[in-house]
Amino acid sequence: MLKKTPLNRIHRDLAARMVDFGGWDMPVQYTGVIDEHLATREAAGLFDVSHMGEVEVRGAGALAYIQHLTINDAARLEIGQVQYSAICYPHGGIVDDVTLYRFAADRFLFCVNASNADKDYAWMEQVLEEGDFPDVELRNLSDDYAQLALQGPAAETILARLTTHNLKDIRYYHFAEGQVAGVPTIISRTGYTGEDGFELYFAAEAAESVWTALMAAGSEEGIKPCGLGARDTLRLEMKFALYGHELSSEISPLEAGLGWITKFDKGDFIGRDALLKQKEKGVPRRLAGLVMTDRGIPRDGYPVFAGEEQVGTVTSGTMSPCLKVGIALALVRPECSGVGKELSIGIRNRQVACRVAKTPFIKNWRD
Amino acid sequence: MEFPEELKYTAEHEWVLFEADVATIGISDFAQDALGDVVFVELPEVGTQIEAGKPFGVVESVKAVSDVYAPLSGEVVEVNAELPDAPEMVNTSPYEDAWMIKIKVSDQAELESLMDAAAYQEFCESEH
Numbered sequence: 001m002l003k004k005t006p007l008n009r010i011h012r013d014l015a016a017r018m019v020d021f022g023g024w025d026m027p028v029q030y031t032g033v034i035d036e037h038l039a040t041r042e043a044a045g046l047f048d049v050s051h052m053g054e055v056e057v058r059g060a061g062a063l064a065y066i067q068h069l070t071i072n073d074a075a076r077l078e079i080g081q082v083q084y085s086a087i088c089y090p091h092g093g094i095v096d097d098v099t100l101y102r103f104a105a106d107r108f109l110f111c112v113n114a115s116n117a118d119k120d121y122a123w124m125e126q127v128l129e130e131g132d133f134p135d136v137e138l139r140n141l142s143d144d145y146a147q148l149a150l151q152g153p154a155a156e157t158i159l160a161r162l163t164t165h166n167l168k169d170i171r172y173y174h175f176a177e178g179q180v181a182g183v184p185t186i187i188s189r190t191g192y193t194g195e196d197g198f199e200l201y202f203a204a205e206a207a208e209s210v211w212t213a214l215m216a217a218g219s220e221e222g223i224k225p226c227g228l229g230a231r232d233t234l235r236l237e238m239k240f241a242l243y244g245h246e247l248s249s250e251i252s253p254l255e256a257g258l259g260w261i262t263k264f265d266k267g268d269f270i271g272r273d274a275l276l277k278q279k280e281k282g283v284p285r286r287l288a289g290l291v292m293t294d295r296g297i298p299r300d301g302y303p304v305f306a307g308e309e310q311v312g313t314v315t316s317g318t319m320s321p322c323l324k325v326g327i328a329l330a331l332v333r334p335e336c337s338g339v340g341k342e343l344s345i346g347i348r349n350r351q352v353a354c355r356v357a358k359t360p361f362i363k364n365w366r367d
Numbered sequence: 368m369e370f371p372e373e374l375k376y377t378a379e380h381e382w383v384l385f386e387a388d389v390a391t392i393g394i395s396d397f398a399q400d401a402l403g404d405v406v407f408v409e410l411p412e413v414g415t416q417i418e419a420g421k422p423f424g425v426v427e428s429v430k431a432v433s434d435v436y437a438p439l440s441g442e443v444v445e446v447n448a449e450l451p452d453a454p455e456m457v458n459t460s461p462y463e464d465a466w467m468i469k470i471k472v473s474d475q476a477e478l479e480s481l482m483d484a485a486a487y488q489e490f491c492e493s494e495h
Contacts, residue, residue: 017403033429034404229403229430295451297407297427319406319429348409348425 005050006146006207014225022115024051027227036230037321040193041365044152044218045226045234049199050207053117053142055110055124062106065133069124070100071253071275073266077102082173082190085261086253087120088271092278093249094256096120097241099190101175109141109186111199113243117142127270146207150214151197151234154221159198161217163187167198181213192231194238194360233318236327239289239359245300245315246287246329254278255331257287285312286337289359290345292326296352303346304330311336314345322365328354368491369396371462375478376487379436382462383481385472390439393466394426394457397491402428405457408450410467415443417470419477424467426457439477441470 002025011018016027027048029036039045057066066074072085079102087095096116101109112120121140128136150159156167165178165187175188186201202210215223232242239257241247246256253262254275264276290298298317303310312332320327328345336343339358344351374382380398384391399405407427417423422434423443446468450456456465472478482490 028430029403032404034406233429295407297432299432319427321429 003051005048006204007048007050007211010208010211011048016225016227019228021051021228024114026051027225029227029229030225033227033229033233034321036224036226037233039222039224040152040195040226040230040234041322042153043221044150044154044158044197044223045193045230046211046214046218046223047149047151047226047231048147048211049149050146050204051114052147053110053112053114053120053140054145054147054201055112055121056139056141057108057110058106058137058139059135060106061133061136062108065128065131065136066100066108067266068131068133068269069127070098071258071263071269071271072100072261073263074100074102074108075266079104080174080176082175082188084173086247086258087123088253088269088275089249090270090274092252092254092271092274094243094247094251094253095123095249096243097247097258101186101188111147116243144204145201146204146210148200148207148211148214149191149193149197150200150218151191151193151195152223153196154218154223155195155197158214158218158221158223159187162213181210183210185210192240193234194240194362195234232316233321236316236318236329237320237322237360237362237365239329239361241287241329242316246331251331252278252283255283255285255287283334285331286334287315288312288330288332288337288341289357289361290314290328290330290343290354291323291357291361292328292345292352292354293342294353295326296345296347296350297326298328298330298345298347298354302328304332304336305344305346305351306333306336306341310346311343320361322362326354327357327361368400369462370484370488370491372484374462375438375481375483376490377436377438377481378490381436381438383438383478385478388472388475389444389469390441390472391466391469392438393461394435395487395491396461399457399461399465402426402431402433402457404429405454408454408457408467410446410450411443413443413446417441417443417468419474419480426454435467437470438481439470439472440474441472443468444471445469
């Protein structure tokens, strides 16, 4: 039995194409991936991301516990700030990538990937039981929260019509608690598209009314409901990693280009020894952004070649709706990961030319 | 959803227009709708021998790669050279602008295995 978000009825009323996404019945597209993608880049897109999981950590020992559990430095997190982080196994592979919200000195909220939510919570409980963290309470709030992502250049204008909170006060990767359409909401200036925008967390019962209010408030700007298809192409144009593709228990954050959130100087944490060894020795492969220079669309799992020799594998690929060319993320040998390096991708028994590109792929798209 | 009367169809959602031992082949309206935005089309070269039931080309949407299967056996005598440059025609004009190949049919008896428009429409409704 597939799990459903509180917006399932609305997706079906909109005749969305639904798919099984990690055990969730989710919309992959409404009007079309390219249409939704461009709406988000040019105006606004509304995404149901209620399948994402939320875990609250409370108590005097909460910070010490989170410092042990995650690889980023949670001590640097101010109240009202969000941090991108990851949870690793002792061998350095990734349990999940997460965002971490700090509400108070002793109260935090993790937002975790839908398909990992149960695994993450079990791991968090195990780490808590095996460690010495008195006075820490974990609560899985995944069923309590609905989550919407409103993304695009018009996001602030649209959301401002439904809240009295001054949105200009919320800086990138910060959040506030306020009301949206009369519903108490965590308003977070974050997202997974590369556009300005907000992720909104509120009680699951209010999901339909908040969704409807946002769609109405954004009608003038051309807001569109967006599915997982556009979410994937948007994040790929930004080189944002996706668990199960660029991140997994077999891939380390250093390989996946997440060295910037791996804070060796914060003290001990799970995976530190393995990651430090890897840092000193050098990673065996590195995430690179590839742009096709010949016609073809790279896909997950396709081999990457330098000359005749296979030097890596594509982890995600698509046709970029903005650039109108095939783009990919691939784990390749470090010596092949430099910008400008000419490589090729094996597409149906042919080697199709590509080159390592500067990322985000769409950095100069608007110029 | 359109199911032109003059065409024949396969269970893999290709259409065939048969005229004087040459068959024009493409994919159906139902198939393009299921695929979503088509962004890439790969077709064989003129002179290629294709075999009924075997893939002869590839259609890719933003999300997925799909083979296109030969409804009939024969030799490719013409290829729609405009289609690889404008793959979105598969979405906008599946039965006209987005024809894919023309083949000289080698065994006309194979035509009998194809569905007519009514049978194909019923088949699509049962798949839905």
